[in-house]
Amino acid sequence: MADQCLFCRIASGEIPATIIAQSARCVAFRDINPQAPVHALVIPREHVTSLNTLTDGGLFGEMSLLAAQVAKDAGVAESGWRLVANTGHDGGQSVFHVHVHVLGGRPLRWPPG
Ligand code: AMP
16 A cells, blocks of 8 residues: 555545445445546555556456446446546546546547547
């Protein structure tokens, strides 16, 4: 755990969040500033800064499976949803603990901004 990392503190329960799903190594919770009717984040419990430094492909697989479960539970699996991993400054990453966004519940434009 990185002491000052917001998402480490959410994963440990130190900072409250609306947890909607969990797996052995990952936690899913609602985004505090939703950009779509369904907007959740999936993070690993362990601190990894971004996809640039993630070396455990199995962990990314577990994040992806939990994201798909969140989409199913939210009822958007059939209508469609998007998995987003903002990475680095130009990618729009603002929290440097690797995470994926689960977005759905409305038609999503492409390309993103
Ligand atoms: P990114 O910009 O890809 O790094 O995404 C970070 C996301 O974390 C943003 O969508 C924020 O709205 C979200 N966020 C920041 N603080 C919290 C929090 N305390 N609880 C839930 N989501 C948060």
